[in-house]
Amino acid sequence: MNSSSTAKTILFWMFIVLLGVVLWRMVAANGRSARKDSSGAQTASRIPDLSGNWTVKAGNTSWDPANPSGSKPEELPLTPWGLERLRAAKPPFGANETFQPNDPVQKYCDPPGPFRMYSYPWQFTIVQTPKQVYLLFEYLHVWRIVQMNQPHPKDVDVTWLGDSVGHYEGDTLVIDTIGFNDKTWLDMVGHPHSQELHAIERFRRVDHDTLELEATFEDPKAYTHSFTSKRNFKLSAFPMGETMCSLSEDQEFQKSIMDRTVSSGPAK
Amino acid sequence: MRTKFLLTLAAVAALFAASPAFAHHGTAGYEMDKVVTITGTVTKVDWSNPHVIFHIDGHLDSKVGGDIQHWSMEVSPPLLMSRFGWNKDSLKPGDQVVAETHPAKNGAPVGISGTASFLLKFTVNGTPLPHLP
Numbered sequence: 287m288n289s290s291s292t293a294k295t296i297l298f299w300m301f302i303v304l305l306g307v308v309l310w311r312m313v314a315a316n317g318r319s320a321r322k323d324s325s326g327a328q329t330a331s332r333i334p335d336l337s338g339n340w341t342v343k344a345g346n347t348s349w350d351p352a353n354p355s356g357s358k359p360e361e362l363p364l365t366p367w368g369l370e371r372l373r374a375a376k377p378p379f380g381a382n383e384t385f386q387p388n389d390p391v392q393k394y395c396d397p398p399g400p401f402r403m404y405s406y407p408w409q410f411t412i413v414q415t416p417k418q419v420y421l422l423f424e425y426l427h428v429w430r431i432v433q434m435n436q437p438h439p440k441d442v443d444v445t446w447l448g449d450s451v452g453h454y455e456g457d458t459l460v461i462d463t464i465g466f467n468d469k470t471w472l473d474m475v476g477h478p479h480s481q482e483l484h485a486i487e488r489f490r491r492v493d494h495d496t497l498e499l500e501a502t503f504e505d506p507k508a509y510t511h512s513f514t515s516k517r518n519f520k521l522s523a524f525p526m527g528e529t530m531c532s533l534s535e536d537q538e539f540q541k542s543i544m545d546r547t548v549s550s551g552p553a554k
Numbered sequence: 555m556r557t558k559f560l561l562t563l564a565a566v567a568a569l570f571a572a573s574p575a576f577a578h579h580g581t582a583g584y585e586m587d588k589v590v591t592i593t594g595t596v597t598k599v600d601w602s603n604p605h606v607i608f609h610i611d612g613h614l615d616s617k618v619g620g621d622i623q624h625w626s627m628e629v630s631p632p633l634l635m636s637r638f639g640w641n642k643d644s645l646k647p648g649d650q651v652v653a654e655t656h657p658a659k660n661g662a663p664v665g666i667s668g669t670a671s672f673l674l675k676f677t678v679n680g681t682p683l684p685h686l687p
Contacts, residue, residue, distance in 0.1 A: 378579040385579070385583040392604075407634060408633070424633070524637055529631055531603070539607070543607060544583075546626070546658070546664045547659070547664050548660070549660060549662065
């Protein structure tokens, strides 16, 4: 064999080896990709599907688990501060309902606060993305954002809706919220909360048409111990719509209806 | 189409059945155990939040020949009324109406005819509108 043939032979085998290396790397890369896709698909399947428009089941005006109608508002484990705030409230519903409320939502169109939102006869929907979950409410077009799989910031501001972080536990979306201002009521019957409120919401789709919310409230300034209450929401066939709070419309309603019903005698 | 609508209305009724009145305010100002009927003419419709209001000039409980009273009746907000099958033209000024309402406790010609949990009967120009018992 002359040197030219030898060189050709060497080159041939170098090519074969190189081709083998390239092919091996291709196969290895596909394997890693397949494993990644497989694990991604498994992750996606672990996220429960909470989609749909959920409608509030009427009658739950209070978060008191023993008395959701609010006929015994002082039954919750209130501190002296909490009791004073409850007694100062003149709510539109419950045992102390009045047609001359000092309800900040009725008087000023203030945001109702996230937990009172669940008492209104309007729908909400949950939009799930990998990094955030959004709760969109028909009433006042309020929306809440839940940052997923991360802790609360170190210096949380106090806001109407608080700071929410969340994660999944099996079939349950868990939302942890702190950083509330104290300008809202916890519910329709005037139960108070302070800036120390720490709330945990657990959403679970019980069946295709039923969404269960288990809410735990911890607020040492307003309540002597934490309490937990459940609500169910039904899947709705209606699209999301609009309900706004307009001071000008509220003032017209006040004049046409409310003022006339509280006057001392028949209005003409 | 009508069957689907009635089934949807039944589902809405089931959701809100046997529950307290449910609105942006309560019913403390009304006689909820009493229903009166106003027969007359629609003069104005406020199809807006927080509650739709129908203004009706008419007679109380068909007492024709008596004084005309100027009634204002509130029902649910527009979005909820639309889910009950009503719209902004269900009652129009000039329509002849027979309307049920829970009257105000103070005797004012004001009433509540519907919330999220009920909707009393309205008959407009001889045609009944959807109601929620």
